[in-house]
Amino acid sequence: MTTSGPSTSPAAGDPDREILRRASLKVALRISAGVAALVLILLAAATAFLMYKLAHPVLPGATEPGKPYTYLDSRDLIEGMILAGLAGIVLAGLVGWLSARSAIRPLGEALARQRRFVQDASHELRTPLAILDTRIQLAQRKAEPGSEPAQALAKIREDASTLTGIVNELLLAATASATVPDLEPVDVGLAAGSVAGSLQDLARQQGVQVAFDGGGPALVRIDPSSFRRAVLALADNALGHTPAGGSITVSAAVEGSWALVRVSDTGSGISGVDPDRIFDRFVRTGGTGEAQGRRSFGIGLALVREIASAAGGTVKVVRSGPDGTTMELALPLAAA
Template identity: 40%
Template sequence: MRTTAWDNHDRPKIPVIDSDTLAIRRASRIVGTRIAIACAGVVAVVIVAVFVYILSEILPGELFEPVPDTDNLQISAGKLLRAAGVLGVALIVLAGVLSWQVTHRAVQPLGEVLRIQRAFVADASHELRTPLAVLDARLQILQRALPTGDPSSSVVADLRSDAKDLIHIVNELLESAEIGGAAVHDTAVVDLVAAVDAAVQSMALIAIDKHITIELDAPQPGPVRVPASSITRCVVALLDNAVRFTPRDSAITVAVAVTKKTVAVTVHDRGPGIRGIDHARIFDRFAHSAPPDADGDEARTGFGIGLSLVREIAVRYGGSVHVVTSTAAGTALCLTVPRAKQTRSAL
């Protein structure tokens, strides 16, 4: 990130560049230098190979004649084509090996950084969960001890709500870090509709405060090989995003569609739509769109890590999540996972 410092006379000083940008530039220079060296090595091999081939076609006695003979070098077209073919194949293999080595060395530090990042997120989340749980418990005790009609009751209630939000964020961070490093194992067949219904029932308690109704449309069971808790977690995240932006006195629709190969859950809200950001990027961690319009229209500006967690879970089990549509009339997000094959014993 580049920032510009200003002196007392409003004249810009030398731009200040943070350490991350400097590290990226240094890594880019290293990779560029290695690629340049690899290309130079390939060119050198070509020149040496051509030089050696030409010398091999000249007799040693004719090579050091006092008066050079123009007829010393005689190369047939067949030999030249064979030599060019062998040299071309060898250069392609050499270029591929060098490119693989350079790319492997360039990407290896990135993998280590991602591993360290996930370890840090997991450690930090573990350390924060207990203090936040204690804080919420103490606020709950204080809330119960306040007499009816106490003017500070609303403040304590807001503090408890803030504490719950922090606990929710920490849990998402921890689950996201654990999913990133976990291996996929075979799971039992579960009914996706039952897990979706559990999520709808949970979020209905929150949506009722905004006079929002959540309607579930699931005409048939959806067998999948995804843990029921993961499905519920994904749908809760999608519904949480929908409830935050859906206006009061409206409805959110959750539809389950079952095909021969997939089971899809579509959450359709009546919010203002996604603007100022590519729809695919809302599933990035802490993605932010452009600020609200100048005319005062509300827009979705922050997406947290809930949607990022949905994508990680979906991809982990061979599925996907995407934006079906997003207009001023509402947004529809679709979670798709593979349908489980029914065994003979289950029929």
């Protein structure tokens, strides 16, 4: 007796197929549109020339009775040109569709390899992270509640949980099975304060002070891990551009129907790039980060904008100058 496994649709087995199919169709439509415009121009020119000839006919001379003379009906000629043009447009669209599919096929293979790599890497990381979380819990049981080691272990477990959330998001995105869940409201004040606390040790090593200013509860609907990553990226960027002796302030407040998280530093400000482009991928600015051995790849702030946009919010540079920079993450408050 044979049994069949769970059936999977083509979209589930190849999540990029629909994207590539639409891209091929878009290329074919653009080729068809270009050919259609060219055909219309040629038809207009041919019709104008034909009308000119009809208005200025050249009839055979009476002295040449033996010379053949051909008569063409202008209406039949124009109809023939239109039919030929339509056939050319359809043929061009078909050729464009086949050419686009052939050209995009290597891209599909590259996307498939990329997805497999992310799937394998994120899946393999889940087990070590689970083991790490278990060991942290065992260490917490041996630590005296409220002691400094217990507090440090709690922060380590929180950081490990954030990393686990990132790995799970990568796995969901790579398998194209990520759905928009019914998210529970997140208190941005508590979450932002937790991020500020987790940066204390790293900032202290660099001689930078980190402070948090909470403005009361502010609930937004966003994935907690994504929100933490966004605030952490803003704070980490500030830390990378703040020299020793400086300070960073993370604050949370409510203005109207928006929850605002601001990250301010006392660095030298944004230089070498337009502040409006600071959230573009691979855009880097001059600063103290690389001098401190913190190489920037220009990705962190771009991820912040993607997270904010996905939650219906925005991120921007409020101010930047020699006395420091302030960035603001705005998210819509959760409906009561």
